[in-house]
Amino acid sequence: MQRYRLVSVRMGPIALYCFVLLILYLSAAYLGPLFVFLFSVFLAAPILSLLLTLITLALLKYHQSFSSDHPRKGEEVVYTLAVSKEALLPSGAIRLRLIGTQQGMNLGLDDIDLYPSANRRFAFNHTIKCPFRGVYVVGLASIEVRGYFGWLSFNLPAWARTFYVYPRIVELHQTPLAEEGLTVSLPGATHGTEEDITLLESLKPYAPGDQVRHISWKKFASFGFPATRTYESSAQPGVTIVLDTRGDPEKDERTLEVEDCSVEIVVALVKYFSEAGVRTTVLGDGIEPFIFAGRNDEQFRRFHRSTVSIFFESELSPLRVLEEQLHTMSAGAGSVLFVTHRTDPEIFERCERSAARTGASAVVNLSGMGARERDVALRTVRLVRERGGSVRAVMSAETIGEDLSR
Structure with a gap:
């Protein structure tokens, strides 16, 4: 949040005031009583302006309210700002500096300039849309009260509300990934590939x-x-989910939609495998590793809340991330499941090589692709599947459950 000085002095208006005051002084000295009167009034005017500005500072009231304290993804929040001055005396201009950001992106809240009348309440409404996960900051950055001459202003500190908008939780009742490329033990399975020193x-x-x-x-x-x-x-070899956090330097609605879709895929898979009792590990560049020994509702809530801090700013491929973090995983990676928004040849090659043994599967997020690019990606996915690789394509955030279940 930008910081403003408590008191701001504008040297340009002060210089102009001094010049006019000098002209009035010389005129009073040579042209008589009228200019003496004007000189006296002009000399006292800044003192009166300062006094009225200080009274405005003391009697200015504002109130902020929000229609929801915990908005969900896709919901809207109505932000209401009310300002009033409880005094009969006039005041100078007031500027309400608003802040509205989401992960550093501007939400388009413009500053408000007004001249508050005595004992009158001004109300302003803004509708804040929350189409993406992340941290939203909405409210007042500061209130600037200016004097009549404009050469002195005071900035009152204010406050803004922080909202945490979490990704949706998509329920998966089944996924063929558990039967194709992932050697994990779900209810009813008896096979496994990791050594168990108790057996x-x-x-x-x-x-x-x-x-x-x-x-x-x-x-x-x-x-x-x-x-x-x-x-x-062991009958519980586990699965390691690696999220591709490579990002686009130009952030817009399309890239945010793609990022949210990938995160929601990971959340759905983590919930599915951990609730099935499968040891589940989540990795990604810039992501704190999460390890689920099995079902743990409290740990899943912590993981779900932590996803607002996943930023797609990496330059490392998921394969490189997996290699770098494998040495810290005492239990091994088990089966590996890549979640990516790119048609990465290295990931597809890894899935093909692993078709006949414990290895890799992939979920490809196609939500941000155009029609032609999506057709090419789907043909690539079908080709990898024909060669025995376990790859699934997700068309959009709205079809995650359907695409991962068939």
Whole structure:
């Protein structure tokens, strides 16, 4: 929010006032009583202006109200600003500086200039649309009260309301992704691919490359050679969702729509897998990693609220993000699910290579593409699927549930 000085002095009007005062002084000295009177009035006028301005500052009242404190995505908030001056004395001009931003974008609230009449209430209404997730700041930045001569003004600090608009939560009742490219255990499945150290299977002679921590030292003493323990695969290998946060430097409604759609896809998938008891990890450049061991409603609420702080400003591909963060994940990545708004050849190649084993799937967000670009992307997705890759296309934010369920 821009800061304003409490007192502002304009040197141009002061210089003009001094020049006129000098002319009146010389005229009074040579032309007689009339100009003496005018000189005296002009000399006292700034003092009277300052006095009236201070009275206006003391008696000026304002009130702000909002039709909703917690707007949802797509809703509107009616902002009402009322201003009154509880005095009979006249006052100078008043400027109401309004602030209206969403993630740094201007919402189009213009400043208001008025001359408040005595004991009269002025009311202004603005409708604030909340079509996108994010942090909205709406209200008064400051109130500027000017003197009659315009060479002195006072800025009163004011306040603005901050709204957090969260993405929608789309319910998924099923998704073929869990059956195609993701080796995760949903209710009724018994397979898995990650070692579970609680499920001892057998012993085998130690070979170079085996983990030392799996050596059975008691059997070493009995056999005379090192033996390592092997384990069964866990039925909960988990899934790692990697969000593509590469952005467009020129932010407009189209790019915001695309970003929101990708975030809502991730939220829907996290809710679906975590409620099914699948270990779910969320990664992305500039995103705090979230790890769900299973269903945890409170953790999901924290994750959902945190999505207002996801900014699409990265220059790293999701594959690079995954590689950089894998070394910090003690349990491994499990199956990987990329959520991207680009037809990235590297992601598609990874999905094709992983078709026959635990590996990668992708959800491609096509919501911001034009008709021709969307047709090309759909042909690419179909080609990857024909080659065995697990890829799903989402056409728009309104069809997330339908597109991920078929």
